[in-house]
Amino acid sequence: MAQLRGVLYPKYSGNDVIAVHFDEMADLLELQGANPFRVRAYRNAASTVRKTNIDLGQLIACGKPLPKLQGVGDDLASKIREIVTTGDCALRQRLRATVPSGMVELLSIAGLGPKRVGRLYQELGVENIQQLCQAAQQGRIRQLTGFGRKIEAQLLNSALRGLNKHRRFPLADVAPLAQGLIREIARIPGVEQATVAGSLRRMRDTVGDIDILVAAGPEVGVIARFIQLETVSTVLTKGHTRASVLLRSGLQVDLRVINPDVYGAALVYFTGSKLHNIALRKMAHKAGLKLSEYGLFGAHETFTCRSEADVYRALKLPWIAPELREDRGEIQAALAGQLPRLVELGDLKGDLHVHTLDSDGDNSIEEMALAARKSGLEYLAITDHFHSLQMAHGLIRERLLQQIDQIDALNARMGGVTLLKGIEVDILEDGSLGLPDDVLSRLDVVIGAVHTHFNLSRSKQTARYLKAIEHPYFSILAHPLCRLINKREPVDLDLDAVIRAAAARGCSLELNAQPERMDLFDIHCQHAKSEGVLISVSSDARDVADFSNLYFGVAQARRGWLRGQDVLNTRPVCAIKSLQCGV
DNA sequence: GCCGTTTTCGGCCCGACTGTTTTCAGTCG
Numbered sequence: 290m291a292q293l294r295g296v297l298y299p300k301y302s303g304n305d306v307i308a309v310h311f312d313e314m315a316d317l318l319e320l321q322g323a324n325p326f327r328v329r330a331y332r333n334a335a336s337t338v339r340k341t342n343i344d345l346g347q348l349i350a351c352g353k354p355l356p357k358l359q360g361v362g363d364d365l366a367s368k369i370r371e372i373v374t375t376g377d378c379a380l381r382q383r384l385r386a387t388v389p390s391g392m393v394e395l396l397s398i399a400g401l402g403p404k405r406v407g408r409l410y411q412e413l414g415v416e417n418i419q420q421l422c423q424a425a426q427q428g429r430i431r432q433l434t435g436f437g438r439k440i441e442a443q444l445l446n447s448a449l450r451g452l453n454k455h456r457r458f459p460l461a462d463v464a465p466l467a468q469g470l471i472r473e474i475a476r477i478p479g480v481e482q483a484t485v486a487g488s489l490r491r492m493r494d495t496v497g498d499i500d501i502l503v504a505a506g507p508e509v510g511v512i513a514r515f516i517q518l519e520t521v522s523t524v525l526t527k528g529h530t531r532a533s534v535l536l537r538s539g540l541q542v543d544l545r546v547i548n549p550d551v552y553g554a555a556l557v558y559f560t561g562s563k564l565h566n567i568a569l570r571k572m573a574h575k576a577g578l579k580l581s582e583y584g585l586f587g588a589h590e591t592f593t594c595r596s597e598a599d600v601y602r603a604l605k606l607p608w609i610a611p612e613l614r615e616d617r618g619e620i621q622a623a624l625a626g627q628l629p630r631l632v633e634l635g636d637l638k639g640d641l642h643v644h645t646l647d648s649d650g651d652n653s654i655e656e657m658a659l660a661a662r663k664s665g666l667e668y669l670a671i672t673d674h675f676h677s678l679q680m681a682h683g684l685i686r687e688r689l690l691q692q693i694d695q696i697d698a699l700n701a702r703m704g705g706v707t708l709l710k711g712i713e714v715d716i717l718e719d720g721s722l723g724l725p726d727d728v729l730s731r732l733d734v735v736i737g738a739v740h741t742h743f744n745l746s747r748s749k750q751t752a753r754y755l756k757a758i759e760h761p762y763f764s765i766l767a768h769p770l771c772r773l774i775n776k777r778e779p780v781d782l783d784l785d786a787v788i789r790a791a792a793a794r795g796c797s798l799e800l801n802a803q804p805e806r807m808d809l810f811d812i813h814c815q816h817a818k819s820e821g822v823l824i825s826v827s828s829d830a831r832d833v834a835d836f837s838n839l840y841f842g843v844a845q846a847r848r849g850w851l852r853g854q855d856v857l858n859t860r861p862v863c864a865i866k867s868l869q870c871g872v
Numbered sequence: 873g874c875c876g877t878t879t880t881c882g883g884c885c886c887g888a889c890t891g892t893t894t895t896c897a898g899t900c901g
Contacts, residue, residue, distance in 0.1 A: 326873070330873035330874055334873085360874065362875080400890095401899085434892090435892065435897070435898080436892085437893095439891060439892090440891065526889060528888065528889060543900095581887085
């Protein structure tokens, strides 16, 4: 569903435009009944293009040849060039001319795939969601062979409630619900293990549903107990080994009951990602083995698969952390013995982005400091907004100078945590900073952030960021892409250029761990790391409870392959203070 | 449409579940 995937990927490079075109062509080809493997080729190419760090548009603009990309042959490479140079693709135009535009949207309805959409169109003239609702309400869908009352009701329900297959929720909203379910399921007598799987276990910043695996024998009756849980509102499907339900919150949960002897194989399979699984299966195939959720099999032997480590070991691989399982080079790194030692929450020594009562926070400086100390942090940068940001009740100049004195006094009095003097200063439309140098010079940490003018052109937006980074007192770029999950798209920006500028200036980029921000994205962290730019994993806390954001921020950093040494705030406080010493 | 230690053609993951029909098609993960 090309139109409804806005949440999933950043648009920091032109690659996303290419990927959206490929996805749309896959949808349209599928609706036309094209060879399913041809459809898959377009989807695979879209995925590859999204994952690559190379800005393909930039490359073509420089007259350089395209590198070999997985799943992109001569034909799709020529279409990439066509999209980059003309902004469109002739095949896409031809397909759009033959398929009504609303039909692509119909693919987003749960229970509708290309075959059913095709029949609804041919036999009932249904071209969009509105017409689908009308046909269902008039009882016309049930009259088609192969359809019936239940399917008709399900489609109407899905369409009316806006349930679609691509809706995603912030990780931090879903994780506590999942942990609650795991606790309940683990209490069922006879259950040996219960684990979250899927994108939630891989700690993607958004998740579409909750996947849960349970190790138990068939006599335990897990499914029957599960669908009776208090939080379950609707049972969508249930069988002997699997059930899907909706929670009262509207979130879907898929539960699978697994034989404990093959729990490891099932956990690998259902944790995914799909591309990681395919890569593992290919490896197994080459070794003459067959890997599935039911185990790993040779011609004459069956391997032990009780744990994930058993499975990876049999494939001659070390265990791979779920956050890395995206087929972004983790298997090659594992084979070479070069998997990174990923950063952990306990590696963080400080937090460099925190608000207090002086701007839009709910707690005093001292309360935030005590909470940070309790969270095991050694230092904390107080970074309230300056007054140019009216909406966050920013500090006035005099108050900021008072705050500096107050921090000195608290540092003299408090033990166990060091407070740093900081500011979250606006990057104005022209790239200048909303605070004079004589004030900036008194601070330990200057975080710059864009809070207005999100819709500048790509070139103007990039120039704005680059000018800000060049400022001698600028130390960290906060929430670089300004996205809000499900609310605001990332700004259009040449992030490659920004990362290069940060590397040249010795500045850091922030990974803002507010649940609805999660900004930077994982692939950007990986890119920044490759350019030698440190990432600051920050809570952007508004109150004392918000330090828990750091858990999810670290997860995103791990998905970006970051090690402890790649994260700015794993360093001791003296290293942070020295950021401004080179000015 | 891509790919290749089974290479220029033939395979591309495949099983669970549902609703419908009565042996299977379609969807989903």
